[in-house]
Amino acid sequence: METNTANSTRPAVVLLSGGLDSATTLAVCRHEGFAPYALSFRYGQRHEVELSAARAVADAIGVERHVVTEIDLRLFGGSALTADMDVPHRRRVSSDDSGIPVTYVPARNTIFLSFALAWAETLGTSDIFIGVNALDYSGYPDCRPEYIESFERMADLATKAGVEGRQRIRIHAPLIDLSKAEIIRLGMSLGVDYALTHSCYDPDVAGRACGTCDSCLLRAKGFAEAGWVDPLSRPA
């Protein structure tokens, strides 16, 4: 992968779930010449397969360091991804009339970005990458540009560097305006191996994608529109 070296000595914290979007985001971060520090969470999600994918993606793309930290969002419940609720299949289902689905995890991106902020501050850097996407997305409030901008403003007031005016926190969300097909084309151009990624909300015991949850449906649509075959859909 060709790498722009303009930022090569500058660390950036990258939130890495092991999914298609965060893998592409890590590749963009590397391509822009940052030294990536990848951060993943074990947060009561149902499947360790996500973290295995995150490790494989970090190894393949290359990072300075990969930290997996454990947080317990199950204490609070409130989501099909962390509590004892069923993940919906073959349809876009909301928990209520808001259009926000039951797979939404309360304040998840705020918690993830807060940890990234702590690490960035310790590393002495102001750059954080997150693979949120406001277009072909699941309707979560914390995936929208106005949320990201608001987090940046808060972070400037929360940190030493921001208070001193030395540097402003920058939350890079390079996928925010892209369709899933555009994300896949971007990742392909940067050499991302999507066979290593994991998107399914409800895999079987062997870790295989269900093909019918919201996340699988978005992924399939993205690959179809991009004109690529999803490597995960090929027979092994």
Add this chain to the structure above:
Amino acid sequence: METNTANSTRPAVVLLSGGLDSATTLAVCRHEGFAPYALSFRYGQRHEVELSAARAVADAIGVERHVVTEIDLRLFGGSALTADMDVPHRRRVSSDDSGIPVTYVPARNTIFLSFALAWAETLGTSDIFIGVNALDYSGYPDCRPEYIESFERMADLATKAGVEGRQRIRIHAPLIDLSKAEIIRLGMSLGVDYALTHSCYDPDVAGRACGTCDSCLLRAKGFAEAGWVDPLSRPA
């Protein structure tokens, strides 16, 4: 303790460290008639005595539920309270020229408030209490009113209720403009038993306060100005 029942069916999440400020904040939350849900963190702090104090304070003042959740801020380092650095004694010491001391934990209040936000959203409430204080404080950036207001704005954009315009997140910081002496007088008027609280950054192996760290000095000054004897300073 007299309790205003106007909010009595309304849950509020209260960040509870077991220190003097958070104990007073919990008492204010109860006094205002909220049903408190107390949230404490085991975050790689040096001393379990803080969490024992949090439990004792929660029991004494009364809460609907007390959750202690573990997060590992040691992964990132960067503070005398979580990393292998010395806590300064008998002087206000900064880590650099910024006036922000080495006991500052990067992004700590942002992480704590993010978890509180997740719980508040799950409880269907918009009220969060935090005992930050911008006057007799240790010079941390995330204790200032402009930081708290900025977190509120971000939280409105991060949550279902905020997006739907159903309710705005409110971060209550009832101590923010008070001196330490005023905090102590307020707590005394609400019946807080400060013998249960713990403030020291660097207690001995038996959990006794050092009396000379920044936090102990602020506490001693506060009790002296309030005209009370600190119950922790009395011989057992």
